[in-house]
Amino acid sequence: MGLRNFLDKIKPNFEEGGKLHAFHSVYDGFETFLYTPRTTSSATGAVHIHDSIDAKRTMIIVVMALMPCFIFGMYNTGYQHWLALGAQEFPFFSLLWYGFLTILPRVLVAYVVGLGIEFAFAQWRKEEIQEGFLVTGILVPMICPAEVPLWMLAVAVAFAVVFAKEVFGGTGYNVLNIALVTRAFLFFAYPAQMSGDKVYVASGTPFGYGTALPDGFAGATPLGQIATQTSSDITLTGIDGHVIDTWQAFLGLIPGSFGETSTLCILIGAVILLATGIASWRIILSVIAGGLAMGWIANVFASPLYPASFIPAYDQLLLGGFAFAAVFMATDPVTAARTNTGKYIYGFLIGAIAIIIRTYNNGYPEGAMLAVLLMNCFAPLIDYCVVQANIRRRLNRAKTKTVNE
């Protein structure tokens, strides 16, 4: 085949002594992406056949599962922009195109910066390229406001990849979820561009397309509105003033971060991840259970001091990044708990803590990000306790035996 011949022809340049050896990891990354490596099992002391699944397929399936959210995000970005302009008509492809042009530079920046660092570290460590960033690179723009400045995104991605991943040893060794570290970095370093009511509706003209919104246009997200409520009678409104009901929150035609508004699309993603066995149903289920339980408790003891406590528990799941975090963030196998029992505890606490932060800390309207990051830190501890139980069982077994004899 032509492509195979071309790869074979340029291969010597990238090998030891070749003039492009500094890019060996890049070549290797592309070669193994295009062609299944010919490496075969070792002759002794190993299995002779391997399952067809590999890290590449696993990661790409996650990216596929994100696509419904991504495409919906493109549409919704355009929709909110048109809504803010006071439009009466919403031409489908124009909305999609506007959203696409808005998000494209963010996706490119995230991938170029993140993969660039990955390639460099792989080259330095003489390892193969790891696929982990394929998912992170698409996740990052999806959990930020659509118009997050490119340079900030670049700085945040670089920070997260280097300090949350590579210093720990690369994909598979990180303690914290990389996409969420990126978001947390942005959130704490540049709060003005990451929160408040000015950032969640795209206002610009990407590549000259569309009409710019007037400066200082304000369109608060539902959670942003709730945080500033003072009475128990909460009415959520869209940016044009219409009332947002549960159904609209479920569909996701509300202002918010680019890819996480539509619970419907998140559910489609969840179905893909669960059907392919890539995400843990234990985690997703227990995050939802934790969120519902805490949401219900907060609702029972609702107080005007904490306006978010007046939203019913099921609405809590539909608003903000909760569902997205449950399906795509909490389930990251590297940073989640690894034992089966641990997964239930880990998930439940993420759900509960997300609602606690959201409800009882008016400073942070959204708690999902912080809840997942917090539980990422505690996952090893949870696993430690589960592992200790296994160890104790083994010790007791030996002890009972000695007593009986």
Added chain:
Amino acid sequence: MKLKLKKGLNLNIAGGLNSDTQIIDLNVGLYAIVPDDFPGFVPKASVHDGDEVAVGTPLLFDKNHPEVKLVSPVAGRVRSVVRGERRKIMRVEVEASDTAVESPELPKPTDKKSACSFLAESGLLAMLRQRPYDIVPNPDDSVRDIFVTALDTAPLAAPASVYSSIFGKEDYEEGVKVLRLISNGKVYISHGADFEYGNISGAEMVEVSGLHPAGNAGVQAANIAPVNKGETIWTLDIETLGRIGRLAKGQRNFETVVALVGPEVEKPSLFKTVIGAEVAPILAGNLGNTEHHRRIISGNVLTGNVVGPEGFLRYPYRQITVIAEGDDKDEFMGWASLAPSKMSESPSFPGHFLKRSFRPDARLNGGRRAMIMSGQYDKVMPMDILPEYLIKAIISKNIEDMERLGIYEVAPEDFAAAEYVDTSKLPLQQIVRDGLDYIRKELE
């Protein structure tokens, strides 16, 4: 007693035996004993090239326990003691002939000591394994229980009735008598539902059902009476038990039935031959002509050694599996494939849902990665072990954690199914083998 194991792996690979496959008697000219097949055994040669040997004449003895022998499975002449680097003994080759001497009869065992030396001198002890460490048993150890498996759940294995066809019920009962002299506790025999010998007197019968690795003696032991720190159990298969029984009746018999199977085999067959036989006569005429590379495995696709067409049957394997090597194949974006021919435990491949047999090759199907997915190993390990944590403890050479997480209960073969399903393509069996060797070296 009944034991139902729920976790495991069911691989549907092309080239299996038909239920009516007949056993063909096959005499081959050349046999070899490979000391590497007997972990823990440090070989010293006790024969020279050209020596005449009988069935049961010692060829090698263990440097640390000189009474433990590896013996000639056939009568004939030692063709050569093949040595590798630093004069390491790679194998002892024996040419079969009819003109050989008789080997002396061994005294009938009456107590533990005589039973152990009976097994050690006859070369049968080396065919057993002990846990901890999955090595040739130390005849001086006190043995808590002995586990015999009459079940083979490995991919493409012949039905258990084939393997137990060489010996009869009396042989097994004689064998159990010998083992009972050694075991402080019980002698367990685990068998499938179709076991034809009923109760073997003297043994505790356990009916096991489940997917691979349910047939591993160690997996059965872990579910019947797991090994605690400081305890030793021995494991063996039903064929070895038969050999012990036959030996107690004064006959040395190293016959075995070998299944020739796998997607590259034209006509899957069964051969009755002797352990260590050269594989060329077994393969002859049974492999078609193809352009692509092939991998000839003595063993099954999960545990076994590549032997090549010039190789020999390796112990303890009773299968020869031939698959495509796959190193001469270019597959464009194989990771994205939706082809139903892709074999996988993952529901992301359509083949997962199809009732068909697969023709896997030896490729890793991906690159080696750090441990990413969680819970994968668990699903195919029917033992109360946390495999990921044990593997991590071994990799970090943490002896205390290895002990606490149950390294004494496992053998590399118990991790074979996990190694197959692993997304990260980690060499789990090698890691466990290295871990067992390391901890033995440190503690002894």
